[in-house]
Amino acid sequence: MFTPFCYIVSYATDQGVDPTTAFYILAVLNLASVFGRIAPAHIADAFGRFALLVPCACLAGVSSLVLWTTAHSLAQLMTYAALYGLFSGAFNALIVPCIAQISDIREIGMRIGLLYSIISFPYVHIARALELVEHSADTRYEPA
Numbered sequence: 001m002f003t004p005f006c007y008i009v010s011y012a013t014d015q016g017v018d019p020t021t022a023f024y025i026l027a028v029l030n031l032a033s034v035f036g037r038i039a040p041a042h043i044a045d046a047f048g049r050f051a052l053l054v055p056c057a058c059l060a061g062v063s064s065l066v067l068w069t070t071a072h073s074l075a076q077l078m079t080y081a082a083l084y085g086l087f088s089g090a091f092n093a094l095i096v097p098c099i100a101q102i103s104d105i106r107e108i109g110m111r112i113g114l115l116y117s118i119i120s121f122p123y124v125h126i127a128r129a130l131e132l133v134e135h136s137a138d139t140r141y142e143p144a
Contacts, residue, residue, distance in 0.1 A: 009023055049094055052094060
């Protein structure tokens with residue numbers, strides 16, 4: 001969920017993007033995330049929270065698997081940043097209302113904390129995998 005936010009600038013500079021321009025990729029990612037947090041919240045009122053959460057989560061994952069792994073130019077990285085920012089922002093905006101919808105009022109805080117605890121474990125392993133790749137390929141991806 002937050003791994004691209006940490007590593008996109010370092011990845012872009014490794015792909016040959018000018019370091020001053022690479023920070024604009026992070027800005028595009030954050031800007032798209034803002035739109036992704038606002039727009040889907042209004043759309044979810046019409047279509048349902050879960051009906052919108054599932055496609056947004058899937059599209060965020062697919063965009064990382066397909067677009068980020070094949071992005072080697074500034075245009076490709078900007079496209080990835082815009083799409084991932086939009087869909088990950090929607091996920092972040094919709095997950096808490098979805099948990100609240102299925103929970104008793106006394107359990108909302110516990111369930112949200114449990115959710116974020118559970119989804120944090122894969123990201124720890126993703127960061128570790130990036131470190132292992134870094135050591136094996138003499139490439140250094142550093143958090144922004």
